[in-house]
Amino acid sequence: MRASCVLLCFLMFLAVSSAYPGKKKQYKPCKELVLYFHDIIYNGRNAANATSAIVAAPEGANLTILAGQFHFGNIVVFDDPITLDNNLHSPPVGRAQGMYIYDTKNTFTSWLGFSFSLNSTEHHGTISFIGADPIMVKTRDISVVGGTGDFFMHRGVATIATDAFEGEVYFRLKVDIKFYDCW
Amino acid sequence: MRASCVLLCFLMFLAVSSAYPGKKKQYKPCKELVLYFHDIIYNGRNAANATSAIVAAPEGANLTILAGQFHFGNIVVFDDPITLDNNLHSPPVGRAQGMYIYDTKNTFTSWLGFSFSLNSTEHHGTISFIGADPIMVKTRDISVVGGTGDFFMHRGVATIATDAFEGEVYFRLKVDIKFYDCW
Amino acid sequence: MRASCVLLCFLMFLAVSSAYPGKKKQYKPCKELVLYFHDIIYNGRNAANATSAIVAAPEGANLTILAGQFHFGNIVVFDDPITLDNNLHSPPVGRAQGMYIYDTKNTFTSWLGFSFSLNSTEHHGTISFIGADPIMVKTRDISVVGGTGDFFMHRGVATIATDAFEGEVYFRLKVDIKFYDCW
Numbered sequence: 362m363r364a365s366c367v368l369l370c371f372l373m374f375l376a377v378s379s380a381y382p383g384k385k386k387q388y389k390p391c392k393e394l395v396l397y398f399h400d401i402i403y404n405g406r407n408a409a410n411a412t413s414a415i416v417a418a419p420e421g422a423n424l425t426i427l428a429g430q431f432h433f434g435n436i437v438v439f440d441d442p443i444t445l446d447n448n449l450h451s452p453p454v455g456r457a458q459g460m461y462i463y464d465t466k467n468t469f470t471s472w473l474g475f476s477f478s479l480n481s482t483e484h485h486g487t488i489s490f491i492g493a494d495p496i497m498v499k500t501r502d503i504s505v506v507g508g509t510g511d512f513f514m515h516r517g518v519a520t521i522a523t524d525a526f527e528g529e530v531y532f533r534l535k536v537d538i539k540f541y542d543c544w
Numbered sequence: 545m546r547a548s549c550v551l552l553c554f555l556m557f558l559a560v561s562s563a564y565p566g567k568k569k570q571y572k573p574c575k576e577l578v579l580y581f582h583d584i585i586y587n588g589r590n591a592a593n594a595t596s597a598i599v600a601a602p603e604g605a606n607l608t609i610l611a612g613q614f615h616f617g618n619i620v621v622f623d624d625p626i627t628l629d630n631n632l633h634s635p636p637v638g639r640a641q642g643m644y645i646y647d648t649k650n651t652f653t654s655w656l657g658f659s660f661s662l663n664s665t666e667h668h669g670t671i672s673f674i675g676a677d678p679i680m681v682k683t684r685d686i687s688v689v690g691g692t693g694d695f696f697m698h699r700g701v702a703t704i705a706t707d708a709f710e711g712e713v714y715f716r717l718k719v720d721i722k723f724y725d726c727w
Numbered sequence: 728m729r730a731s732c733v734l735l736c737f738l739m740f741l742a743v744s745s746a747y748p749g750k751k752k753q754y755k756p757c758k759e760l761v762l763y764f765h766d767i768i769y770n771g772r773n774a775a776n777a778t779s780a781i782v783a784a785p786e787g788a789n790l791t792i793l794a795g796q797f798h799f800g801n802i803v804v805f806d807d808p809i810t811l812d813n814n815l816h817s818p819p820v821g822r823a824q825g826m827y828i829y830d831t832k833n834t835f836t837s838w839l840g841f842s843f844s845l846n847s848t849e850h851h852g853t854i855s856f857i858g859a860d861p862i863m864v865k866t867r868d869i870s871v872v873g874g875t876g877d878f879f880m881h882r883g884v885a886t887i888a889t890d891a892f893e894g895e896v897y898f899r900l901k902v903d904i905k906f907y908d909c910w
Contacts, residue, residue, distance in 0.1 A: 388879075388910075403602070403603070405603065414602045414603070414616065414617045415602075415603075416600040416601060416602055416617045416618070416619060416783075417599075417600040417619065417782040417783040417802060418782060419769070419780045419781075419782055419790060419804075420769070420771065420780070420781075420789075420790040420791055423603075424602060424603040425603055433780065433804070433806075434780045434782045434804050435782070436600060436619070436782060436783065436802070436804070436826075438602075438616070438617050438619070438645050438646075438647050438655075439647065440616075440647045440648040440649065440653070456648075458647045458648070458653060458655050458676050459645070459647065459655040459676075460619075460645055460647075460655065462804050462825070462826055463804075464804050464805065464806045464824045464825065464826075465806040465822075465824065466778075466806065470806070470824060472804075472824050472825045472826065472840070472841065472842060474655070474657055474674070474840055475655065476655060476674070476675055476676035478676045478678065487675060487676050487685070487686075487687070489674045489675055489676075489686075489687050489689070491674065491689075491840070491842070491855045491857065491872060491873060492842055492853060492855055492873070492875070493824050493825075493842035493844045493853050493855075495844070502853070502875035502876065503853075503855075503875065504853070504855050504872065504873025504874060504875060505873070506674060506687065506689045506855070506857075506872045506873045507674060507675070507687025507688070507689045507699070507701075508687060509675070509685035509686065509687060509701055510685065513571075513701065514699065514700075514701065514724055514725070516873070516880065517880075518873075518875055518879065518880065541880055541910075542880070544571075544724075586785070586786070588786065597785045597786070597799065597800045598785075598786075599783040599784060599785055599800045599801070599802060600782075600783040600802065606786075607785060607786040608786055619783060619802070621785075621799070621800050621802070621828050621829075621830050621838075622830065623799075623830045623831040623832065623836070639831075639859075641830045641831070641836060641838050641859050642828070642830065642838045642859075643802075643828055643830075643838065657838070657840055657857070658838065659838060659857070659858055659859035660859075661859045661861070670858060670859050670868070670869075670870070672857045672858055672859075672869075672870050672872070674857065674872075689857060689870065689872045690857060690858070690870025690871070690872045690882070690884075691870060692858070692868035692869065692870060692884055693868065696754075696884065697882065697883070697884065697907055697908070727754075727907075
């Protein structure tokens, strides 16, 4: 009896301790993905290549030039190719779709609402992001609020870095997606 | 002493094992709701009936006709009735409120950000959705990112299907909401 | 042996019972924050003070006056100061950044998508919100869908109240953020 109690205790100890890593909320990602996306904004002359467009602007601004005061008030809609590396011409593994809003008058910040639609041999599914993006900061964290397909119910944090910025027409973001809740 | 240890072990065993089902993340929904919502887009002549309106458009487009290139760049704001069946004239159980953005230049896709405000004898609360919607695909999954009231803290996945599509003025979506995290 | 089993039992009991409060989904917040934010909408004459601007409007409306029909179809982009009390002139502890959309034709409701960027001695991080806001109701709940920094992976519900409303130019919201999932 005594021995079986000890055994039971031991098994429960294993159960409890093995339960912890999975159950206890971890600060180590359960999955990680590093992807790049490429935004070419429409400027009135690049219709063939543009992947995004200004669709709303504050009073007095237009839809082919980002607004004067740190672009405050511009809403940009995008459908940008996602690649595994930083080369715009690499085969895309999906599309980044949604919008960004320039939302500050005295510096460059934006608010992001978008989804990754991944469709490659490695990943099939969507990942949705929301968050404030203080563009001038080297790396900034936004929230991964949901997923479908391979990313069913996932949540996490994505660290964004501006990997390239060419004039007001092209930029490339590096997105390091760390999922902490993987299902 | 020995007996009480065994008893304690047993109680703890119950505690641990009963903890598992609630804790382990399930792939079977803990709650499911199938609802329809109805969108009548303003076209300049249907102000009385319209439930949505184009409020942003790309350069050269206007606010009464969806833009030419697969509606790329249109933002539509909506307040659509939700019904339990596919009949526009059924008593509404709530309102679908938010926006959709047409975000692709070479096919119809949109990005959705909206909430259901349910207010009926059966349900009272809100459900919020985010996601990419590849409209031409028969069923597509978006993320249920939060809820309030009866749907306090809920998360899940919603499967959307275009249940009717009449010209560029009326469409009806069937939304099969599966909650996997119910609280 | 018996004693060590009892000890082990006891330690495990502590482990299990201390594990529960953190694991079991609670209806008591694990963290709570009450903050205020202040919105001064641009009306064509207050460029120096304005913290928000109309950037999209329905057909026939303009970008300096909220649209006629309960502002239906207006999208407002904002970068509003957050304070600990209801005084606009208190030192800000961060910025509320994002957008609101007026989305109903026969009453005042909006749809909110925004983030708090907190940066004070007490809090550093972001909190992201999504939800339907039936403005005329005294208090309304929206979803807290994610967080970063001090609010890493947090989820919860925020109760919003209009704390002041002065003409169509200034309003102040009291936001009572209750986190139920704190990590």
